[in-house]
Amino acid sequence: MWKNVYEWLDERLGLNDLYKNLLDRPEPKGNWWNTLGSAALFLFILQGVTGIFLTVYYTPSPDHAYDSINYIMNGVAFGWLIRGIHHWGATLMVVVVFIHMLRVFVTASFKYPRELTWLIGIGLFLVTLGMGFTGYLLPWNQQSYWATTVGTQIAGSVPFIGDFILKVLRGGSDLSALTLQRFFSAHIWMLPAALAGLIGVHLYLIIKHGESNFPSKED
Amino acid sequence: MDNETKQKINKRYERELNRGERFWPDSIFKDLIVSLGIFVLLIMLATFIGVDAQPRVDPSDTTYIPRPEWYFLFLFKFLAIYGQIPVLGKIEWLATVAVPGLVILVLALMPFIDRNPNRYYGKRVLPISVMAIIVVDIVMLTIMADVPTVTENGSMLPGILQAIAGMVIPLVAIILLFLMTFVFRKTSTKTMIWTAAISAILTIGLTGGVLAWFPVPATTETAVATTLVDQISAGQDLYSVNCVECHGDDGKVTKIEGVKGLEGKLIPAINSTDVLYTLDDATLAEVIAYGRPEAGMTPFGKAYGGQLSTSDIENIVTFMRYTWDDRFEAPKLKPLYPPLAAGEVPSYDVHIAPIVKRYCLSCHQAGKQNNNYLMDTYDDILKTGDQAPNVTAGDENSTLLKVIEGTPIPDPKDPTQTLIRAMPPNGHMSPDIINVFKLWIMNGMPQTAEDAAKLSVTPTPGAGSTGTPATTPTP
Numbered sequence: 001m002w003k004n005v006y007e008w009l010d011e012r013l014g015l016n017d018l019y020k021n022l023l024d025r026p027e028p029k030g031n032w033w034n035t036l037g038s039a040a041l042f043l044f045i046l047q048g049v050t051g052i053f054l055t056v057y058y059t060p061s062p063d064h065a066y067d068s069i070n071y072i073m074n075g076v077a078f079g080w081l082i083r084g085i086h087h088w089g090a091t092l093m094v095v096v097v098f099i100h101m102l103r104v105f106v107t108a109s110f111k112y113p114r115e116l117t118w119l120i121g122i123g124l125f126l127v128t129l130g131m132g133f134t135g136y137l138l139p140w141n142q143q144s145y146w147a148t149t150v151g152t153q154i155a156g157s158v159p160f161i162g163d164f165i166l167k168v169l170r171g172g173s174d175l176s177a178l179t180l181q182r183f184f185s186a187h188i189w190m191l192p193a194a195l196a197g198l199i200g201v202h203l204y205l206i207i208k209h210g211e212s213n214f215p216s217k218e219d
Numbered sequence: 220m221d222n223e224t225k226q227k228i229n230k231r232y233e234r235e236l237n238r239g240e241r242f243w244p245d246s247i248f249k250d251l252i253v254s255l256g257i258f259v260l261l262i263m264l265a266t267f268i269g270v271d272a273q274p275r276v277d278p279s280d281t282t283y284i285p286r287p288e289w290y291f292l293f294l295f296k297f298l299a300i301y302g303q304i305p306v307l308g309k310i311e312w313l314a315t316v317a318v319p320g321l322v323i324l325v326l327a328l329m330p331f332i333d334r335n336p337n338r339y340y341g342k343r344v345l346p347i348s349v350m351a352i353i354v355v356d357i358v359m360l361t362i363m364a365d366v367p368t369v370t371e372n373g374s375m376l377p378g379i380l381q382a383i384a385g386m387v388i389p390l391v392a393i394i395l396l397f398l399m400t401f402v403f404r405k406t407s408t409k410t411m412i413w414t415a416a417i418s419a420i421l422t423i424g425l426t427g428g429v430l431a432w433f434p435v436p437a438t439t440e441t442a443v444a445t446t447l448v449d450q451i452s453a454g455q456d457l458y459s460v461n462c463v464e465c466h467g468d469d470g471k472v473t474k475i476e477g478v479k480g481l482e483g484k485l486i487p488a489i490n491s492t493d494v495l496y497t498l499d500d501a502t503l504a505e506v507i508a509y510g511r512p513e514a515g516m517t518p519f520g521k522a523y524g525g526q527l528s529t530s531d532i533e534n535i536v537t538f539m540r541y542t543w544d545d546r547f548e549a550p551k552l553k554p555l556y557p558p559l560a561a562g563e564v565p566s567y568d569v570h571i572a573p574i575v576k577r578y579c580l581s582c583h584q585a586g587k588q589n590n591n592y593l594m595d596t597y598d599d600i601l602k603t604g605d606q607a608p609n610v611t612a613g614d615e616n617s618t619l620l621k622v623i624e625g626t627p628i629p630d631p632k633d634p635t636q637t638l639i640r641a642m643p644p645n646g647h648m649s650p651d652i653i654n655v656f657k658l659w660i661m662n663g664m665p666q667t668a669e670d671a672a673k674l675s676v677t678p679t680p681g682a683g684s685t686g687t688p689a690t691t692p693t694p
């Protein structure tokens with residue numbers, strides 16, 4: 001019975017081909033450091049899932065953001081757990097992505113033929129930091145407000161176009177409802193979309209070239 | 220890279236694949252274990268550490284020290300150190316844009332800068348050493364982030380040491396490594412590794428020194444009320460300290476008494492529906508922040524020169540609503556002090572301090588009209604005041620006891636005049652509370668709960684008391 005179902009599905013979906021091409025691939029001898037990329041991927045998915053749950057109650061307006069977070073922490077069943085995972089997940093993701101980058105650097109896995117994988121990776125690193133920066137403002141508390149004030153000021157110190165950047169980030173010359181709205185939009189739509197797209201290319205390149213072997217004296 | 224090298228690399232990779240493993244299940248298995256471990260770690264962090272509650276936004280509070288997400292702290296420290304450099308330190312964008320931008324650019328272009336096809340560590344000493352130095356530096360800058368660059372008495376020493384640890388040593392080491400590779404050429408791998416190691420050790424050691432010699436200033440972390448109950452009690456405490464003076468502990472006052480300059484002024488009772496129904500939360504908050512300067516109510520909001528933050532004012536409004544507004548149903552609140560058992564002696568810490576805070580502190584703090592009688596600490600209550608001492612252990616006629624029982628103290632020089640009015644001047648406390656004061660004074664005014672427990676008489680034998688002389692031994 002199951003065999004029939006599987007065969008029916010395989011005929012239309014090509015499950016066997018998928019299995020052969022994606023899963024049943026040869027790899028060089030594995031190493032625990034090579035699990036960090038997939039750990040980053042796992043964290044990205046986890047952040048996505050917990051983040052989606054958070055948007056059920058979170059309201060991105062200066063009047064309600066703080067109280068909605070408060071409600072998530074105290075009023076919603078397991079809200080504290082979801083927010084806790086999202087909060088610590090963000091921290092851990094930055095750490096994991098950074099160490100992943102270090103391991104790629106140390107094993108020189110960015111060299112031929114994986115140069116593009118590395119370039120995309122730099123993009124991923126920057127966007128991950130961007131996620132942290134935009135997410136930090138959303139609780140709209142003292143800490144986030146002032147950190148963002150200073151953070152956007154730093155971005156505004158670029159010569160010539162600094163003023164323009166500052167206004168684009170803040171949606172005006174000061175932090176306001178517009179800033180919150182903008183950071184929210186960036187945090188839940190623009191940056192995750194960029195991240196997902198870049199991760200797609202990153203993974204494609206990894207499957208295409210295979211995981212690099214750990215360098216030995218021969219390399 | 221020529222085709223020959225490429226082919227060599229591909230051949231070599233082919234060989235590795237042949238003696239390698241399968242992606243499924245070998246690699247995936249390891250990935251799943253690590254991801255599962257991370258998941259468990261996250262649940263533990265969320266459960267046992269959680270997320271700190273932070274105060275509400277207050278754009279007027281410019282004294283707030285901004286603190287970015289921890290993984291940006293090293294950049295903050297870098298900027299602070301850079302800002303001390305004479306002349307160059309004034310050109311902000313060099314540190315905020317040029318240096319980080321350059322680092323990212325070099326990192327991104329790594330595959331095109333490091334063109335030598337070797338991947339073995341021994342053949343890549345320069346890039347790995349430089350990266351190691353930078354990573355150690357980033358970690359150390361993060362650790363030092365909270366140490367200020369200038370001490371309280373203006374000494375620049377911490378800043379200079381931080382600059383040496385976080386900037387000079389790494390920079391010198393990196394320059395040396397480059398010189399060894401490209402100018403001296405013949406330097407051995409060992410020397411380069413030692414250079415990197417020594418610079419890392421110096422950076423770490425100096426950071427340890429900075430932390431040991433210049434302690435991080437303690438930040439006044441005030442607990443943030445997040446639940447309704449906490450908000451109401453926080454609001455009540457703030458109300459007690461700031462408003463009781465004029466509006467009374469229950470908001471009932473319609474004629475101000477005992478306040479310099481406002482003696483006898485008629486005001487609306489702020490616990491009345493008149494006030495509570497006509498003013499919405501935002502207006503109430505605005506009244507508290509801005510005050511009613513023309514009528515004599517001083518501004519309380521930080522934006523107008525007062526002491527209270529937006530969160531504080533919000534809490535006061537919540538307290539007013541849930542205590543006086545009959546449209547709101549108050550949740551169960553903690554009692555002001557734990558009820559006394561028969562024979563139990565109250566202590567300052569547990570009983571008197573919260574009562575004083577609610578009923579007296581608003582007037583009896585520095586800078587108010589109160590005959591110099593301060594009630595903010597145990598010692599002040601015992602020792603200060605024009606009539607000091609106002610309380611004497613075991614004395615039923617202590618001034619404090621008399622005035623709270625509602626007996627004004629007449630002026631000894633002119634008995635027709637009152638020297639001290641009944642306290643609090645704008646209403647009196649319930650008999651229970653007055654009784655707590657009386658028990659406290661008559662039993663020797665213990666400060667801590669332990670002292671009070673020693674003085675307590677336990678009517679039932681064997682209930683934990685360490686045998687006070689007052690109890691008669693049981694057969």
Ligand code: HEM
Nearest residue numbers: 034036037038040041101109117118121122124125211212
């Ligand atoms: C959201 C962030 C990222 C995700 C989800 C991600 C995901 C992955 C995964 C699943 C792998 C294969 C497993 C492994 O080698 O660990 C991988 C490999 C790789 N990653 Fe990333 N990565 C991220 C960020 C980065 C960054 C910041 C860089 C470097 C700048 C980078 C460069 C590379 C390279 C060059 C490889 C190939 C390594 C090899 O073949 O040995 N990645 N990445």
